[in-house]
Amino acid sequence: MVNSTTAALALLASIACGACLAQTAPVPGEPKSAKTIALEAGAKVLQSAAPLRPFNLYMVGFHPMKEHPEHQMEAHHYCHQMNEDFAQCTLFDSNGGNARLNGIEYIISEKLFATLPPQEKAFWHPHNAEILSGQLVAPGIPAPAERALMRSKINSYGKTWHVWNTGHEGGASDQLPLGPAMLAWSFNRDGEALPTLVERRDRRLGINSAELRKQRAELQKLARPQSGVDDLKGKFARPTRELPGVVAQPAP
Template sequence: MASTFHSVSLMTLVSAGLLAACNPKTEAPQHPSGKEKTTKTEMLESGAAILQTDSPLQPMNIYLDGFHADKNNPAHQMEAHHFCRQVNEDFAQCVLFDGNTRQANLIGIEYIISETLFESLPEQEKQYWHPHNYEILSGLLIAPGIPGIAEKELMKGKMNSYGKTWHVWNSAPFGKAGDKIPLGEATLEWSFNQDDEALPGLVEKRDQHMKVSANEKRNERADLKALAKPQAGVDALKGKFPGPTRPLPGVEDKKATNPK
């Protein structure tokens, strides 16, 4: 990628970290079944926090908020809070939660790769990776709490990238009751790639709570369309959402632009 999370200056990230502490809190919608922690368990946790260091979770400090749809059932949608680490210029890994507080539940994982790495994958593997350009250009994907200039630079670095996302806990499906504990098989999640694929109220609820506007971010990122290339998977779920949808200029399916 020409630009990644690393392109944001150190001082900007420090400032972002301070601002992130002021983000509106999204509490976990589920309190897992089970007994309350004992004093002994809490003491063991406190000791571990002091003595056990160098956790692989510590570098996962880039916070993104977006939406996923079940690839096999696109009407099943939810908000996902991503905490990510940029491993190198072409690869990032994220843990997904149903909230952004310490009580949030771990619901899945997402790997993010550059266009270069995606093109190196076997054709059979590519079916698992969803495109990101619509999420960025539409304003649906946000980095809460960081200055606008830093957020836009971050999003610029993710243009033409792809994500592979598995959810393992159906804790907070929009408009439906979630499960108290992880049940069943993992589900492969997909991205939105046209307007009106998101269920009515899904984005609006997030925007109101987080005090952001996806439409404003769409306007602010309009110039990023010049960087957008046709991507695989844009039309993978076309026609499978509950209602009519509308294309967003700049978001095109690779097959549609290179028919065989």
């Protein structure tokens, strides 16, 4: 059962960030007809959206593609914390009303990750660097609630597939979902994320990643070595630096 802290965080996230909308590109196609609008209105009244209602936890981070790490994008997560060890998230390219659904992410605890076979672990990226660096944020909720949320995600892992290139830093978007799904990863060293990617997100949401990093330094003592920390090591043309508290798990 999800404890009261997690439930409270989800409620706060569901009502937060009404003023931090990000714009997204339009999808090609004709405007909705009167018939389509009427059908949608009827469906809203008559049909159930039960599976969607629990997706009330909102977080924003960044994803590089594992096979193409310079393909980096901002990722808006809307998550359902199903229990203390498992969450499932839908990913969008913004938090506006016309945001494009471009991926999914599953988040599991260190305990569940330990049960996976070695070949499966290669699909799951570590989260400690995202948290300790200040890159992963939950916009709009009070600072103590966000700290509690990030504390609950220390040592967790994510399995993320992006199914639509809706634009990445320095690259154009595809108008439609094209090609195969791409496995996303996490940044685990300073310098891996393009500075403009982080700066633009911070400016729009009115946050300061550098200040968040200082505030989250206390979480370093909880961070244990993680699998996948070195998977993108040496794959960037620019210099990178170790991030305090982020340690690679020794190879078996």
